[in-house]
Each structure stands twice: as C-alpha cells, then as structure tokens.
Amino acid sequence: MRLLLVCLLALVVLAVLAPVLIWSVADQWFAPALWPQALGLRGFRALASSGVGPATVASVAIAAASAGLATALAYPAGRALGLSDFRGKSALRVFLFSPVLFPPMAAALGMHSSFIRLGLADTSFGVVLAHVVPALPYAIGAIAAAFERFDPRYEDVARTLGASRLRVLGTVTLPLVWPGLAVGALFAFLVSWSQYALTLVIGGGVVITLPVLLFGLASGGDLQVTAAACVAFLIPVLLLTPITARALQGTRLGGRG
Numbered sequence: 001m002r003l004l005l006v007c008l009l010a011l012v013v014l015a016v017l018a019p020v021l022i023w024s025v026a027d028q029w030f031a032p033a034l035w036p037q038a039l040g041l042r043g044f045r046a047l048a049s050s051g052v053g054p055a056t057v058a059s060v061a062i063a064a065a066s067a068g069l070a071t072a073l074a075y076p077a078g079r080a081l082g083l084s085d086f087r088g089k090s091a092l093r094v095f096l097f098s099p100v101l102f103p104p105m106a107a108a109l110g111m112h113s114s115f116i117r118l119g120l121a122d123t124s125f126g127v128v129l130a131h132v133v134p135a136l137p138y139a140i141g142a143i144a145a146a147f148e149r150f151d152p153r154y155e156d157v158a159r160t161l162g163a164s165r166l167r168v169l170g171t172v173t174l175p176l177v178w179p180g181l182a183v184g185a186l187f188a189f190l191v192s193w194s195q196y197a198l199t200l201v202i203g204g205g206v207v208i209t210l211p212v213l214l215f216g217l218a219s220g221g222d223l224q225v226t227a228a229a230c231v232a233f234l235i236p237v238l239l240l241t242p243i244t245a246r247a248l249q250g251t252r253l254g255g256r257g
Contacts, residue, residue, distance in 0.1 A: 146180020
C-alpha cells in the first residue's frame, strides 16, 4: 500500500513537471502535435544571458541566511510549545502562526515603510529579515513537533553528571531534536526561496533573486525561456527534499516515557 501511494505521488509530480521540462527544450511546438517539432536549448541559452547566475547566487544566499535566522529564532518558541503546557498556549500558537494568514503583498507594504525608516529597504539584509517573517511559523511548527517527542529527562541526567548548559545543548538536546531542526530549516529555506512579493517590494528592484527574474521573463511571453527559468527554479527544491529525507531516515527522537 505504501509503495502504491509513493508511485501515485511520483506520477502526480511527473505529470506536473513533464510539460515544463518539455517546453524548456522545445524550439518549436505547435498544436495539435503531442510532441515538439524541434528540440533545442535556446531557452537555457537565453536564460544564461539574462543574469540567472547572479540571481541564483543571491537566492541561495538569502534563503540560507533566512533559514538560519528563522531556525535560531524558532528554537525557543518551538521548545516552549513542544514541552510546556500553560494557559494561553493555543492563543500563542495562533499568534505565532498568524504571518502565514496575511496576504504577502499586504505584509510587504506594511514592512516596507518601517524598513525605509530603518535604512533596510533596497538591501539584501532587509530582504532576509522580511523573508524570516513568513518562514518563522513553519520552522516553529517543525521544531515544536520535535520537542513534543523529546524527553527532557535526558537533559536532567546530563546536568546531574556535571555537564554545563552549553554542553547539554550541544551533546544531548540538539542531537536528539536535529531532525526537527533540519525539517524546520528546510521549510524556511523553501519559503524564502519562493518569495517574490516581499523581495520585489523590500528589495526595490535592486535585489534580484530567481523568482524576481522568473516573473520578469514570464511577462515576456516566451514559453521556452519561461520554462527554462522554472526548471532552474525547481532544481534546488528537487535536490534538497530527497537529501533531507535521506538524512532523516533511521533517526528518532528521545520519546517521553
């Protein structure tokens, strides 16, 4: 049954990606033909000359920085939500997850005025901070789920044996909850990687990432170039997801007894 579900999921993904992959190498493809009349790499050549290299580097750097910052900020909140029961916990959870409910453009415009006063508008650092806002709830959710299965008595034992708080964190806590941290960081990276509205408004057209470049190319109406840009946009996602899944195989958290 599990294999069947995996196969069905693979078919769905393939059905979605196949037209994009074909269009990226289709020099000529006219209806009603089911296959391109001519294949070529014109789309990728045009993409290479449109600044995809610097845009990709900027996207990776911004997404990595956003993921790292979001994960670090999400750790205390995720630990509190996962381990503690207190009055108002549900309300706090809703508040922490509220950024995902806001329309991206509304959030971008709201942050832009503040970032102008702070001198962060039109800067990569400002874009990173803006990306942390929608990425943070996903990181908190993943880390909270990890701590819900974490047994804090492991930390108590380590402290009883004389370990400092920093040593307990590095040798006990983080190794046990690192799958949740990895998933939270991956989610935060992907959220930042896909941001267009926040990057465009906060970056002011100065910070060019792959989504900004992609939307610009799509407005040109050239399907082959647009498809090639989509393929370039999807490559990191397709690489990161199985790598993270493989890294998480065989891991388990210290459960509460």
